[in-house]
Amino acid sequence: xxxxxxxxxxxxxxxxxxxxxxxxxxxxxxxxxxxxxxxxxxxxxxxxxxxxxxxxxxxxxxxxxxxxxxxxxxxxxxxxxxxxxxxxxxxxxxxxxxxxxxxxxxxxxxxxxxxxxxxxxxxxxxxxxxxxxxxxxxxxxxxxxxxxxxxxxxxxxxxxxxxxxxxxxxxxxxxxxxxxxxxxxxxxxxxxxxxxxxxxxxxxxxxxxxxxxxxxxxxxxxxxxxxxxxxxxxxxxxxxxxxxxxxxx
Amino acid sequence: xxxxxxxxxxxxxxxxxxxxxxxxxxxxxxxxxxxxxxxxxxxxxxxxxxxxxxxxxxxxxxxxxxxxxxxxxxxxxxxxxxxxxxxxxxxxxxxxxxxxxxxxxxxxxxxxxxxxxxxxxxxxxxxxxxxxxxxxxxxxxxxxxxxxxxxxxxxxxxxxxxxxxxxxxxxxxxxxxxxxxxxxxxxxxxxxxxxxxxxxxxxxxxxxxxxxxxxxxxxxxxxxxxxxxxxxxxxxxxxxxxxxxxxxxxxxxxxxxxxxxxxxxxxxxxxxxxxxxxxxxxxxxxxxxxxxxxxxxxxxxxxxxxxxxxxxxxxxxxxxxxxxxxxxxxxxxxxxxxxxxxxxxxxxxxxxxxxxxxxxxxxxxxxxxxxxxxxxxxxxxxxxxxxxxxxxxxxxxxxxxxxxxxxxxxxxxxxxxxxxxxxxxxxxxxxxxxxxxxxxxxxxxxxxxxxxxxxxxxxxxxxxxxxxxxxxxxxxxxxxxxxxxxxxxxxxxxxxxxxxxxxxxxxxxxxxxxxxxxxxxxxxxxxxxxxxxxxxxxxxxxxxxxxxxxxxxxxxxxxxxxxxxxxxxxxxxxxxxxxxxxxxxxxxxxxxxxxxxxxxxxxxxxxxxxxxxxxxxxxxxxxxxxxxxxxxxxxxxxxxxxxxxxxxxxxxxxxxxxxxxxxxxxxxxxxxxxxxxxxxxxx
Numbered sequence: 001x002x003x004x005x006x007x008x009x010x011x012x013x014x015x016x017x018x019x020x021x022x023x024x025x026x027x028x029x030x031x032x033x034x035x036x037x038x039x040x041x042x043x044x045x046x047x048x049x050x051x052x053x054x055x056x057x058x059x060x061x062x063x064x065x066x067x068x069x070x071x072x073x074x075x076x077x078x079x080x081x082x083x084x085x086x087x088x089x090x091x092x093x094x095x096x097x098x099x100x101x102x103x104x105x106x107x108x109x110x111x112x113x114x115x116x117x118x119x120x121x122x123x124x125x126x127x128x129x130x131x132x133x134x135x136x137x138x139x140x141x142x143x144x145x146x147x148x149x150x151x152x153x154x155x156x157x158x159x160x161x162x163x164x165x166x167x168x169x170x171x172x173x174x175x176x177x178x179x180x181x182x183x184x185x186x187x188x189x190x191x192x193x194x195x196x197x198x199x200x201x202x203x204x205x206x207x208x209x210x211x212x213x214x215x216x217x218x219x220x221x222x223x224x225x226x227x228x229x230x231x232x233x234x235x236x237x238x239x240x241x242x243x244x245x246x247x248x249x
Numbered sequence: 250x251x252x253x254x255x256x257x258x259x260x261x262x263x264x265x266x267x268x269x270x271x272x273x274x275x276x277x278x279x280x281x282x283x284x285x286x287x288x289x290x291x292x293x294x295x296x297x298x299x300x301x302x303x304x305x306x307x308x309x310x311x312x313x314x315x316x317x318x319x320x321x322x323x324x325x326x327x328x329x330x331x332x333x334x335x336x337x338x339x340x341x342x343x344x345x346x347x348x349x350x351x352x353x354x355x356x357x358x359x360x361x362x363x364x365x366x367x368x369x370x371x372x373x374x375x376x377x378x379x380x381x382x383x384x385x386x387x388x389x390x391x392x393x394x395x396x397x398x399x400x401x402x403x404x405x406x407x408x409x410x411x412x413x414x415x416x417x418x419x420x421x422x423x424x425x426x427x428x429x430x431x432x433x434x435x436x437x438x439x440x441x442x443x444x445x446x447x448x449x450x451x452x453x454x455x456x457x458x459x460x461x462x463x464x465x466x467x468x469x470x471x472x473x474x475x476x477x478x479x480x481x482x483x484x485x486x487x488x489x490x491x492x493x494x495x496x497x498x499x500x501x502x503x504x505x506x507x508x509x510x511x512x513x514x515x516x517x518x519x520x521x522x523x524x525x526x527x528x529x530x531x532x533x534x535x536x537x538x539x540x541x542x543x544x545x546x547x548x549x550x551x552x553x554x555x556x557x558x559x560x561x562x563x564x565x566x567x568x569x570x571x572x573x574x575x576x577x578x579x580x581x582x583x584x585x586x587x588x589x590x591x592x593x594x595x596x597x598x599x600x601x602x603x604x605x606x607x608x609x610x611x612x613x614x615x616x617x618x619x620x621x622x623x624x625x626x627x628x629x630x631x632x633x634x635x636x637x638x639x640x641x642x643x644x645x646x647x648x649x650x651x652x653x654x655x656x657x658x659x660x661x662x663x664x665x666x667x668x669x670x671x672x673x674x675x676x677x678x679x680x681x682x683x684x685x686x687x688x689x690x691x692x693x694x695x696x697x698x699x700x701x702x703x704x705x706x707x708x709x710x711x712x713x714x715x716x717x718x719x720x721x722x723x724x725x726x727x728x729x730x731x732x733x734x735x736x737x738x739x740x741x742x743x744x745x746x747x748x749x750x751x752x753x754x755x756x757x758x759x760x761x762x763x764x765x766x767x768x769x770x771x772x773x774x775x776x777x778x779x780x781x782x783x784x785x786x787x788x789x790x791x792x793x794x795x796x797x798x799x800x801x802x803x804x805x806x807x808x809x810x811x812x813x814x815x816x817x818x819x820x821x822x823x824x825x826x827x828x829x830x831x832x833x834x835x836x837x838x839x840x841x842x843x844x845x846x847x848x849x850x851x852x853x854x855x856x857x858x859x860x861x862x863x864x865x866x867x868x869x870x871x872x873x874x875x876x877x878x879x880x881x882x883x884x885x886x887x888x889x890x891x892x893x894x895x896x897x898x899x900x901x902x903x904x905x906x907x908x909x910x911x912x913x914x915x916x917x918x919x920x921x922x923x924x925x926x927x928x929x930x931x932x
């Protein structure tokens with residue numbers, strides 16, 4: 001009898017020691033439902049692969065008349081390696097849910113969804129786009145902040161006064177996909193390396209080819225492609241490539 | 250039952266022929282186990298999947314030509330790398346596979362290293378020799394270090410790269426935080442190149458603290474430093490009310506008066522009558538270059554070299570403020586703050602302005618009875634126990650040694666040497682992160698205090714710590730890129746003394762020693778004309794229109810200015826060229842005209858520089874309207890030819906000019922003598 005008892009005790013002990021407590025949270029008990037969900041802030045951020053976004057993502061649930069609903073359940077989802085804290089929550093008294101987002105480990109565009117259910121149980125959702133910079137784009141982002149941003153970014157802060165308004169020919173913002181997406185990589189590299197004059201554009205853009213290395217310039221192009229809005233589709237129009245050849249750059 | 254078994258035995262092993270046959274079959278089956286295991290192994294499965302993937306693609310032929318079956322291995326014994334990762338990760342080098350959704354076969358993102366020369370586990374960790382997914386990626390009994398999570402991947406770079414790199418902003422930030430928050434006051438961190446991470450938070454000495462502030466303020470401060478100033482780097486020790494009372498009692502009790510003593514505020518020291526004069530003087534002296542202060546809207550404005558001044562009037566006693574503003578060297582000979590040489594009226598004005606910056610709420614609820622000897626004794630014990638003297642100089646307490654564990658190899662710490670607590674995942678990055686985030690969660694008796702980090706800062710510090718691995722210490726020294734260390738350069742002689750008094754090196758770098766807030770002055774003597782330099786030291790004019798941080802006016806005497814100018818003009822000369830090699834008389838008016846054309850059309854210098862305040866607006870480089878009075882012609886010429894050669898890291902692009910173009914541009918720039926910004930404003 002005794003050995004059996006000891007064995008039972010041992011097995012119980014072992015099992016209780018080895019078993020892992022499951023930390024699955026229970027489903028959210030929504031106290032209200034809304035008719036729509038909107039993004040309050042935190043979309044279209046430029047973050048880094050695998051890292052937390054600077055700003056949290058905030059969404060708001062509204063009822064049919066557009067006023068905020070407190071106590072509605074909001075669920076966030078995205079590609080498998082994107083982390084949300086919290087991934088699901090009830091809206092607060094102002095109808096909002098705030099979540100911090102850690103982007104996935106690949107550079108690129110992340111499409112995240114925030115969803116809630118309306119009174120009939122139907123899912124309503126919005127899509128929130130975020131950009132993650134990989135290694136090369138990160139190098140480009142740093143170089144951009146050091147060399148390019150003061151002329152190419154119209155936004156002025158006391159710490160960094162924009163020079164854009166001082167230029168007779170306005171530079172393109174580097175996020176300006178409508179224009180920059182039409183230029184081939186070769187064109188962008190040529191303009192950055194040899195200056196605007198090399199492509200019959202304004203000489204106000206100086207040549208950087210003797211200051212930055214080839215890999216630096218490739219990183220800048222990678223950054224420009226990563227942050228383009230609307231997004232850059234590789235292998236698009238390359239109409240300019242023909243006459244790049246003629247210029248013998 | 251027994252009979253049946255017997256019959257079965259008889260069937261297979263009844264006689265020698267049967268036994269031989271059966272044994273042969275068993276042997277064959279046993280022999281087949283090994284090849285079968287191999288055939289059904291996980292990596293073959295992945296290779297088959299990969300082949301299926303590439304056969305459906307347009308460039309299948311190329312990809313198939315690159316494909317090599319069987320176990321692949323990167324072997325570098327001197328770096329302790331045996332990586333078989335490429336057995337399954339077959340598309341790492343295939344540019345066309347950048348868009349593949351399966352992580353296993355996707356192209357590796359662009360990095361500056363060749364995968365075959367550096368291996369995979371060097372940066373990513375994990376078990377390189379393993380050939381199953383579980384063993385290669387996750388922690389096993391024999392292999393404690395799983396793959397490094399993506400958010401810490403820059404720790405891989407930090408093993409060899411001890412310098413700041415463009416591509417690793419988080420590693421740089423983590424290392425900067427470790428210095429700025431003074432982690433290495435307690436924890437020694439010896440980097441693989443033999444250098445130490447030096448704290449740069451400069452905690453104040455407490456030897457004369459009673460001259461500076463009150464016991465009530467100290468009490469409120471040690472209870473919660475960030476409640477006084479959100480930018481404070483001092484951590485929170487979570488002291489109880491009684492402990493804070495006793496520590497404040499001891500800190501005041503140990504304080505001795507300064508030598509010579511602080512003068513009481515003189516009744517006749519009159520501040521300027523205009524109430525705005527203090528604000529103006531604060532602005533004119535460019536205090537905000539180093540000190541931050543909350544403005545009316547509650548937004549912090551200013552630099553982070555010195556402490557935040559939002560509530561300085563609550564913290565500092567009026568007589569101490571006067572003493573400090575008059576000459577900071579008196580209270581703290583090691584301070585980074587320059588000696589401004591204000592006159593008595595200016596001192597009173599500025600001190601009065603600072604006094605008016607109060608945060609009365611901070612000490613409003615602090616009421617302390619006079620300290621008893623027991624309280625002071627208890628306070629002293631707490632100060633010793635908590636290691637306050639590691640950071641602060643305190644009378645009668647020796648700086649303790651080895652107060653906290655060394656962290657030089659924390660990135661390879663075996664997990665069995667760590668004590669985990671509930672809620673912390675059983676991995677090294679999670680342990681370090683949790684410890685940085687909330688050390689007291691590991692037990693209330695732990696001494697490590699609570700730092701105020703954002704989640705992103707916690708990740709950055711963790712990244713920097715994870716880079717401190719055994720591999721980093723043991724790999725061949727040739728792999729390392731050493732950290733950039735400051736030199737011990739100090740200017741010599743009487744000028745040197747003056748420059749130390751003015752703390753030139755707090756902002757300017759000279760010969761590899763100094764700050765990065767203002768231009769490097771190593772070759773300033775070549776770059777400028779003596780007359781301009783004396784004028785500038787007397788009354789610094791605005792050189793860069795868009796900059797907030799500017800050279801302050803130190804109220805120097807003529808003889809002091811001459812000493813400085815003489816020294817700089819003689820000593821800070823470049824050996825690269827002769828500063829007299831381009832005399833002004835050499836330039837013709839045709840060259841000046843040619844240079845003007847080049848300035849405005851070919852090189853479009855006006856996008857960043859102002860040559861003429863009437864037409865040009867460029868805001869990035871220094872204004873050049875009076876460049877002819879400021880610069881040396883040979884310097885301008887060589888600068889135009891290659892700016893980075895004269896000042897590494899300057900953002901002026903190298904335009905690869907011909908000698909003739911550079912000469913003409915120099916002629917034009919040197920012809921600009923119309924006056925500085927102030928004159929232009931007056932017009």
